[in-house]
Amino acid sequence: PVPVILDCDPGHDDAFNILLAAAHPAIELLAITTVAGNQTLEKTTLNARRVCSVAGIKGVPVAAGRDRPLHGPRRIAENIHGDSGLDGPGFGEGEPDVPQDPRDALTLIRDTLLAHPSPVTLVPTGPLTNIAVLLLAHPELAGRIERIVLMGGSTERGNTTPAAEFNILCDPEAADIVFRSGLPVTMFGLNATHQVRATAEVVARIAALGTPLSALCVDLLTYFASTYREVYGFEAPPLHDPLTVAHLINPALVSLVRAAVTVELDGTHTRGATLVDLHGVTGRPADTEVGMEVDADGFWDLIVEAVRVLGDP
Numbered sequence: 638p639v640p641v642i643l644d645c646d647p648g649h650d651d652a653f654n655i656l657l658a659a660a661h662p663a664i665e666l667l668a669i670t671t672v673a674g675n676q677t678l679e680k681t682t683l684n685a686r687r688v689c690s691v692a693g694i695k696g697v698p699v700a701a702g703r704d705r706p707l708h709g710p711r712r713i714a715e716n717i718h719g720d721s722g723l724d725g726p727g728f729g730e731g732e733p734d735v736p737q738d739p740r741d742a743l744t745l746i747r748d749t750l751l752a753h754p755s756p757v758t759l760v761p762t763g764p765l766t767n768i769a770v771l772l773l774a775h776p777e778l779a780g781r782i783e784r785i786v787l788m789g790g791s792t793e794r795g796n797t798t799p800a801a802e803f804n805i806l807c808d809p810e811a812a813d814i815v816f817r818s819g820l821p822v823t824m825f826g827l828n829a830t831h832q833v834r835a836t837a838e839v840v841a842r843i844a845a846l847g848t849p850l851s852a853l854c855v856d857l858l859t860y861f862a863s864t865y866r867e868v869y870g871f872e873a874p875p876l877h878d879p880l881t882v883a884h885l886i887n888p889a890l891v892s893l894v895r896a897a898v899t900v901e902l903d904g905t906h907t908r909g910a911t912l913v914d915l916h917g918v919t920g921r922p923a924d925t926e927v928g929m930e931v932d933a934d935g936f937w938d939l940i941v942e943a944v945r946v947l948g949d950p
């Protein structure tokens with residue numbers, strides 16, 4: 638199996654990525670770290686623990702990372718993910734039974750990289766703050782990182798400004814550090830993730846599993862659908878983040894091209910945009926893999942199967 642550390646900001650789609658990584662035998666989920674993004678760090682960390690608790694994901698340490706970007710204002714996506722960051726299901730008021738690891742995210746990632754016998758794949762699905770701090774603070778760990786497979790950016794336009802996608806806009810300097818790190822980076826942006834929509838048919842397949850976990854997943858997707866309809870007018874919401882782990886499970890699910898990717902750090906109206914040089918016009922090295930065409934049916938088969946496996950232990 639592919640050894641993986643998830644770095645996330647759950648977040649409805651992040652939650653499904655946790656389920657997919659924990660459920661599928663092709664993935665060895667070593668650790669989960671959290672970052673401020675869809676909601677405050679406190680909330681995204683609680684949400685990661687809640688998801689692990691309800692899905693029976695035990696023995697995977699969950700640690701909290703950075704609570705703000707390297708530069709610029711803090712930004713959340715309450716309009717999409719709600720006040721809790723994971724609105725929809727009733728998780729109850731009590732503490733989830735999965736604890737928070739006492740280490741900070743940086744220490745947990747470092748310990749995990751050093752302890753694992755082979756290089757580990759980092760899967761960031763939130764702002765890239767934790768990963769950038771790791772690369773800056775511990776350049777000696779680069780050899781322990783197999784590759785970085787992230788959700789962020791787009792070959793096209795943005796979703797949070799006309800130019801910028803949420804994860805990149807939250808911390809453009811961190812994204813710039815990651816894309817220029819020299820490590821192998823694979824990017825799944827909106828151009829790819831908008832091809833995987835949680836349609837009524839998908840939700841019905843999950844509902845038909847008939848377990849408490851499947852009911853909770855339906856509540857998540859129903860809430861996510863309502864905000865995506867309201868904010869973007871989408872018929873069905875795109876489940877962005879799990880495209881990362883789905884790619885690791887089955888590389889044939891998404892076609893990739895190689896291109897130079899530059900993060901706009903200035904720009905009067907375009908800060909946080911990803912400039913993907915699909916036609917090689919800049920002469921910059923085409924050193925990033927970029928997700929393009931998605932087999933959406935294959936993707937949803939993986940998601941439904943993950944919810945089935947975890948709901949029926």
Ligand code: BDR
Nearest residue numbers: 648650714762803804877
């Ligand atoms: C990204 O932003 C977040 O709201 C989602 O969880 C996803 O990671 C999509 O732009």
Ligand code: CA
Nearest residue numbers: 648651762763
């Ligand atoms: Ca996310």
